[in-house]
Amino acid sequence: MTRGHLRAGERLPSEADLSKSLGVAPVTVREALLALRGRGLVVTRRGRNGGSFVAAHADPLTFAREAVRRTSRLALRDLGAHYAAITGACVRLAARRADPSETQRVRRRMEHIEELDAEAQRRLLDDVQIEIVALSQSARLTREQMKLQAELSPFLRLVAHETENLRRQGAHLAAVIDAVEAADPDAAGARTELMVAETIDALIRIQATG
Template sequence: MESSTVANAGDALFRPVRAGNAFEETVERLLQAIRLGVVGAGERLPSERELAERLGVSRVTLREAIRALSDAGYVESRRGRYGGTFVNDVLPDPPAADGRKVDNATLEDALGLRHVLETGAAEMAASRSLSPADRQHLTSTLAEAAAADVGDYRRKDSRLHLAIAEVTASGSLTTAMADARMRVNQLLDMIPLLEPNLEHSNAQHEAIVDAILAGDSEAARRAMTEHVEGTASLLRAFLA
């Protein structure tokens, strides 16, 4: 039996930023972690010292980024023994699309990248001998996505997809998946959440995870392909 998950989304997102735009990239990484559900509602971010070290930025830059996210309504800082920076239970609504259209090349680029990464991740995850911790990670994130209400669905959905990448044990793939997922979520935020589609997505999620847990890489790729193609159809319908 292989060891438990070694590639996690926290490592993927809290990687060193580039020096030229340290503040902006720090805000981006923290926001990614929040909006992808890596740090969930009501949960505490890593300490300032740890975050600054992992992101490769000064404490001053980190505090400025946290202050910006606090002002925007994403986090709150608490003092005291059990203090720190916590993700707010209710996040701001994403910007309205205002009837804007997305450039077709941009849309297809995002969808094509997602297809390659997500189907490959599902196949790769199913081909591994997963540890009990890996299997628990998949089943728990699946259950959280299935139980999520409309307001929190996208974060829980994203967390499940990242969990699939995490159990591949590939840090590079997890990093790429996190970045690609943010691109897709920006597009999804521009279209309505349709409850029948959420029910269908939950059923597809279950099929994907079942195939991974069964070690059936072909079925896992097939189930993920069906899932991402359904999302792509909705995005093309509303945005293309």
């Protein structure tokens, strides 16, 4: 929702269908939906035409701006530090473990990014980040990254609303792919940390301007 894949008012698949498509246990889906309801992003209606629906106010950019206003500068820095630590560890491991053919497959996802509209570019960058982390061949780290990506994605989206920032994010990820393919864990980690630092700095500037 906060990544813009679903629109306000759109009905979500059933818990069983979500469980099957995401490859997770039904209880995991149930817990995730409960968390989304708690954040006001999903509403549940009973009856014949009931189900779970994206809340009418769940506009991704509006959500992100409100979230930035509610979050202290210290908390933003802490989120960035957590994200950089996990993602940095993942890409360093990917640089040590990834097969070149796997890295090239991820690179091909980026080849035509300029042909996409800004919204599709943002979603692609989110997906590519997960795919790079998956090259670490660590299921635990990949699951943790997916949770972190969901948390940071609205903020990345808000920063990427400016075209130049979107291009910067794309350039950072392309450089991480290069470092992973070159089996250079230090370069992969350093570029990831730079990307996160720039994002947090941009969020603090947005916060300062209200």
